[in-house]
Amino acid sequence: AESGWLRFQARALHASDGTGERTIGVVQDVSEARRAWRTMQAFNEELAQAVDARTRDLRESVADLDAFNYSVAHDLRAPVRAVIAFTNMLLEDHGGALPPAARDSLERVARAGNHMARLIDALLGLARVTRAPLTRQPVDLSSMADEIARALQDEAPERQVRFDVQRGLTAMADPDLVRIVLGNLLRNAWKFTSRHATATIGFGAVARADGTEFFVRDDGAGFINEGADKLFHLFYRMHHASEFEGIGIGLTMVQRIVQRHGGRVRAEGEPERGATFYFTLG
Numbered sequence: 001a002e003s004g005w006l007r008f009q010a011r012a013l014h015a016s017d018g019t020g021e022r023t024i025g026v027v028q029d030v031s032e033a034r035r036a037w038r039t040m041q042a043f044n045e046e047l048a049q050a051v052d053a054r055t056r057d058l059r060e061s062v063a064d065l066d067a068f069n070y071s072v073a074h075d076l077r078a079p080v081r082a083v084i085a086f087t088n089m090l091l092e093d094h095g096g097a098l099p100p101a102a103r104d105s106l107e108r109v110a111r112a113g114n115h116m117a118r119l120i121d122a123l124l125g126l127a128r129v130t131r132a133p134l135t136r137q138p139v140d141l142s143s144m145a146d147e148i149a150r151a152l153q154d155e156a157p158e159r160q161v162r163f164d165v166q167r168g169l170t171a172m173a174d175p176d177l178v179r180i181v182l183g184n185l186l187r188n189a190w191k192f193t194s195r196h197a198t199a200t201i202g203f204g205a206v207a208r209a210d211g212t213e214f215f216v217r218d219d220g221a222g223f224i225n226e227g228a229d230k231l232f233h234l235f236y237r238m239h240h241a242s243e244f245e246g247i248g249i250g251l252t253m254v255q256r257i258v259q260r261h262g263g264r265v266r267a268e269g270e271p272e273r274g275a276t277f278y279f280t281l282g
């Protein structure tokens with residue numbers, strides 16, 4: 001039979017002159033409580049082992065899925081480029097002799113092929129930022145934002161866009177990966193303000209209780225706040241492709257990079273009054 005467990009507590013009672021007089025004690029049977037504690041301890045150990053095993057399985061599954069996605073996207077590049085090339089050759093060499101309906105069909109094939117090529121390149125880019133080693137070092141985010149802003153203005157110098165970049169913003173981050181974050185967010189702001197005659201795009205930071213939160217803000221097309229988390233889902237688009245071009249992978253890439261830094265990303269918006277994307281870097 002299993003032995004029991006007893007708890008003994010004693011206390012000495014003293015006379016007024018400090019001399020010992022007698023001792024009283026209490027004996028309590030704690031066998032049931034001890035058995036319950038052992039059961040709970042065993043359950044916690046089993047649960048911890050199950051969580052560790054599940055975590056390993058998930059990591060392996062994610063790694064396998066990333067490898068599969070990379071392999072598929074990489075292997076698709078050559079045949080898609082061949083389709084695009086031969087379609088363009090047909091249009092250039094024989095397009096004039098084709099009936100309008102046939103020429104229109106070939107042009108549709110070429111457009112679809114180009115879209116597929118952009119999609120494959122984006123998927124490969126996502127795989128690279130997910131698999132690339134992360135090396136933290138001091139990064140001047142303000143200077144980086146200035147460089148990206150100048151590049152955007154050089155692409156369309158006719159646009160009336162003011163960039164408002166807060167000075168002195170730095171972070172310990174991977175410079176190559178954080179440039180992708182800023183590049184995607186600032187380019188999105190540039191894109192979604194393109195239908196406004198003038199625009200302001202800002203980059204800054206606010207101090208929170210748990211650290212610095214950076215943001216990119218614009219006064220462009222914006223979006224409805226409800227369901228804003230979906231913006232970071234792969235291929236999700238808040239606006240129709242006929243309004244603003246894009247594939248729907250840039251914000252997913254931003255989220256992956258921010259999460260790899262131990263940070264978080266969120267978005268706020270209002271239709272035709274702009275959007276703000278906040279992120280931390282751990």
